[in-house]
Amino acid sequence: xxxxxxxxxxxxxxxxxxxxxxxxxxxxxxxxxxxxxxxxxxxxxxxxxxxxxxxxxxxxxxxxxxxxxxxxxxxxxxxxxxxxxxxxxxxxxxxxxxxxxxxxxxxxxxxxxxxxxxxxxxxxxxxxxxxxxxxxxxxxxxxxxxxxxxxxxxxxxxxxxxxxxxxxxxxxxxxxxxxxxxxxxxxxxxxxxxxxxxxxxxxxxxxxxxxxxxxxxxxxxxxxxxxxxxxxxxxxxxxxxxxxxxxxxxxxxxxxxxxxxxxxxxxxxxxxxxxxxxxxxxxxxxxxxxxxxxxxxxxxxxxxxxxxxxxxxxxxx
Amino acid sequence: xxxxxxxxxxxxxxxxxxxxxxxxxxxxxxxxxxxxxxxxxxxxxxxxxxxxxxxxxxxxxxxxxxxxxxxxxxxxxxxxxxxxxxxxxxxxxxxxxxxxxxxxxxxxxxxxxxxxxxxxxxxxxxxxxxxxxxxxxxxxxxxxxxxxxxxxxxxxxxxxxxxxxxxxxxxxxxxxxxxxxxxxxxxxxxxxxxxxxxxxxxxxxxxxxxxxxxxxxxxxxxxxxxxxxxxxxxxxxxxxxxxxxxxxxxxxxxxxxxxxxxxxxxxxxxxxxxxxxxxxxxxxxxxxxxxxxxxxxxxxxxxxxxxxxxxxxxxxxxxxxxxxxxxxxxxxxxxxxxxxxxxxxxxxxxxxxxxxxxxxxxxxxxxxxxxxxxxxxxxxxxxxxxxxxxxxxxxxxxxxxxxxxxxxxxxxxxxxxxxxxxxxxxxxxxxxxxxxxxxxxxxxxxxxxxxxxxxxxxxxxxxxxxxxxxxxxxxxxxxxxxxxxxxxxxxxxxxxxxxxxxxxxxxxxxxxxxxxxxxxxxxxxxxxxxxxxx
Numbered sequence: 001x002x003x004x005x006x007x008x009x010x011x012x013x014x015x016x017x018x019x020x021x022x023x024x025x026x027x028x029x030x031x032x033x034x035x036x037x038x039x040x041x042x043x044x045x046x047x048x049x050x051x052x053x054x055x056x057x058x059x060x061x062x063x064x065x066x067x068x069x070x071x072x073x074x075x076x077x078x079x080x081x082x083x084x085x086x087x088x089x090x091x092x093x094x095x096x097x098x099x100x101x102x103x104x105x106x107x108x109x110x111x112x113x114x115x116x117x118x119x120x121x122x123x124x125x126x127x128x129x130x131x132x133x134x135x136x137x138x139x140x141x142x143x144x145x146x147x148x149x150x151x152x153x154x155x156x157x158x159x160x161x162x163x164x165x166x167x168x169x170x171x172x173x174x175x176x177x178x179x180x181x182x183x184x185x186x187x188x189x190x191x192x193x194x195x196x197x198x199x200x201x202x203x204x205x206x207x208x209x210x211x212x213x214x215x216x217x218x219x220x221x222x223x224x225x226x227x228x229x230x231x232x233x234x235x236x237x238x239x240x241x242x243x244x245x246x247x248x249x250x251x252x253x254x255x256x257x258x259x260x261x262x263x264x265x266x267x268x269x270x271x272x273x274x275x276x277x278x279x280x281x282x283x284x285x286x287x288x289x290x291x292x293x294x295x296x297x298x299x300x301x302x303x304x305x306x307x308x309x310x311x312x313x314x315x316x317x
Numbered sequence: 318x319x320x321x322x323x324x325x326x327x328x329x330x331x332x333x334x335x336x337x338x339x340x341x342x343x344x345x346x347x348x349x350x351x352x353x354x355x356x357x358x359x360x361x362x363x364x365x366x367x368x369x370x371x372x373x374x375x376x377x378x379x380x381x382x383x384x385x386x387x388x389x390x391x392x393x394x395x396x397x398x399x400x401x402x403x404x405x406x407x408x409x410x411x412x413x414x415x416x417x418x419x420x421x422x423x424x425x426x427x428x429x430x431x432x433x434x435x436x437x438x439x440x441x442x443x444x445x446x447x448x449x450x451x452x453x454x455x456x457x458x459x460x461x462x463x464x465x466x467x468x469x470x471x472x473x474x475x476x477x478x479x480x481x482x483x484x485x486x487x488x489x490x491x492x493x494x495x496x497x498x499x500x501x502x503x504x505x506x507x508x509x510x511x512x513x514x515x516x517x518x519x520x521x522x523x524x525x526x527x528x529x530x531x532x533x534x535x536x537x538x539x540x541x542x543x544x545x546x547x548x549x550x551x552x553x554x555x556x557x558x559x560x561x562x563x564x565x566x567x568x569x570x571x572x573x574x575x576x577x578x579x580x581x582x583x584x585x586x587x588x589x590x591x592x593x594x595x596x597x598x599x600x601x602x603x604x605x606x607x608x609x610x611x612x613x614x615x616x617x618x619x620x621x622x623x624x625x626x627x628x629x630x631x632x633x634x635x636x637x638x639x640x641x642x643x644x645x646x647x648x649x650x651x652x653x654x655x656x657x658x659x660x661x662x663x664x665x666x667x668x669x670x671x672x673x674x675x676x677x678x679x680x681x682x683x684x685x686x687x688x689x690x691x692x693x694x695x696x697x698x699x700x701x702x703x704x705x706x707x708x709x710x711x712x713x714x715x716x717x718x719x720x721x722x723x724x725x726x727x728x729x730x731x732x733x734x735x736x737x738x739x740x741x742x743x744x745x746x747x748x749x750x751x752x753x754x755x756x757x758x759x760x761x762x763x764x765x766x767x768x769x770x771x772x773x774x775x776x777x778x779x780x781x782x783x784x785x786x787x788x789x790x791x792x793x794x795x796x797x798x799x800x801x802x803x804x805x806x807x808x809x810x811x812x813x814x815x816x817x818x819x820x821x822x823x824x825x826x827x828x829x830x831x832x833x834x835x836x837x838x839x840x841x842x843x844x845x846x847x848x849x850x851x
Contacts, residue, residue, distance in 0.1 A: 035454075039454055039455075039458070043454075043458040043732075044458065044461075044770070044771065044772060045732070045769070045770035045771070046770075047457060047458050048732075051450070051454055054450050055450075082354065082363065083354060083357065083528065084357075084451050084507070084508060084511070085508070085511075085528060090528075093528075094529075149561055149565075152562075152565045152569075153565070156565055156568075156569035157565055157568040157569050160569060160570070163569065163571055164562065164565035164566050164568075164569045164571060165555075165557060165562050165565065165566045165571060166530070166555070166566075166571065167530055170525070170531070171527040171530035171531045172527065172530060173527045173530070262558065262559045262562070263559060263561070263562055264562070265555075265556070265557050265558075265559070265562055265566075267527075267529050267530050271353075271529065272529065274353060274558070275353035275354055275529065275556075275558070278353055278558070279353070279354075
């Protein structure tokens, strides 16, 4: 197990380097000047050149990358061009909000998704299967941006029950896990949970159906085992793949969503990225993308290790 | 049982609603801005006119300010922290600014001449301890005339310009003054000042600042201008960059005011009882013509024909009425409008005649390419607006192709000039201009020596008579006389059809009917002092 974990850990290094180069270049090959958004539009060429020097954008790309990567290794992702605030601090503060939203969406999406999927797979071909499958397809198909707006129109504008935007009654700074705060969390969390719910439901349904069709399940039934015992075996066999899909979905949720966080003005990493894109705030964009990418890579690693624990055959392969 | 559960739930919701409204208090105005972050709070704000509107002239003052008290007349300069100013009769590069007495920064320290010099060093002197690149990026290019400055006495400052320049007061109206003592007290750290800024303005920021989420400003009840002491207790600024989110926030009662409601939301907001407030202000939406050799727009007949072909009323309908059709480069009624003889009416027959005189006709249609963006600051809804113009011009034999680039790229091409390879040979570009003072309004677009890279005369226009008029603007130190020269400039702009003049934005905002006392001036900036919530 340790050798497997070490081998998987080593795989992360080239991925991390690749991700860092990719996100650095991706931003630099995009058209436009990083200082364009912060300088007055009629700033003279001379003044622009002065500011470019001051911010270090006059150096060759490879030097800029080297300096950035060295600092990033020490946990310093630099300062935002637009605000001058520490990028690490900005990401940390936004990540907390995204994690809270992701946990809420995970709770809703995974619970409903697993339940619907299991019921559909276990009772395949019945009306329960058709209903659960329809719901899961709907979850995958409905654009969450649109769904978010519809929920806002119904629950905020028309009924006035829940707030339409924001990260808490006084912003996320005064966060207290009470009803006043959860009111703000509810709509974005429901919106965010819909796609993972659909994907997980469809995956679990397919897995459970496959397992149910296997010989050992029929043998268990033939031996007179009761449904709860069969269910336990089915779950154990379906779990590794389901877990892998859940891990990817969790990464997707934890990464925040630009669309959902923008629709609800939820101050997470998606909202942060959206602002950084519009202000062409390169250090903030690079830092946020890098952190999110590494987060995703780490999560995949954890899922792989968990799969190895649940199913030792994976380690051997 | 079910009924009692439902009743219980409704009671909880009602109690929550009551609690939220109680916490806000009666004197709090909550504004949904279009920005994605709170503008820089240290003094010189970022994020353009909206940044200066909400954080600049609320927390800070400048030496010279804009009169924001009336909606029915153009906004003019008025004394701010300088109670008077005058140019030296013998040496027109020297200006004396007499400062207001007994003005205090929010931290309690005194405002004086040393503070003015300290603030100018903050922007212009790279080796000054208080030099701040972020504020300098915003402020330095606004005061290109300033050569030097010094303290004469505690309430007198002398500012020298590089050459005689009567537009200096307009330039200084950009510069916001922050407290030197506060910066010292906070460990000489601008990052610390951002959390606890100190200006002399009518609003203070004592706490409640959460970057990207909200800023709470409280009324400065000891503001030096007693007529402008805020009537509200608190102003809450919330960044809501997504247009639909702003409308939803307003309709659900989370904010009382939103900036720039989408044109297609205006009718439903009005029918729901919200007030759409608009007014003319110094903004225009034009096609800036290239005047480099070979440009078809070098022919005045073509320029005039294009201006006569544009259906501005049709554009107004397209924008749900939220625009002012252009009658000149400046909005109608502006103090610099003058009396241009060329009228921007739609006259397709006259336009066709001019095109024929210029050598075009059914057998020889004019074909050219125009740079546009899909969206951007002040751009309104550029794609349908430009496509509508494309149709209008087609009627008179002008075939337009569009080169579409994102707004930041358009800005860079604008800076680089029409001759730059990045412009890809386009002969015009759609640009929306901030035209609040003589420099931003006129000079920067057309002065010969401001062609790129020296400035933003994008089209390389050069005309000796126009340059002479600009020189006269800079050398006319009497405000009324200067206005007359600026009128001459505007008349030349319009009569020679130097731009395709299409429309002016109306700075729309939607307010809840509880917001009272708001006066929308003909200016980019606002005064919140008289606003109340009922």
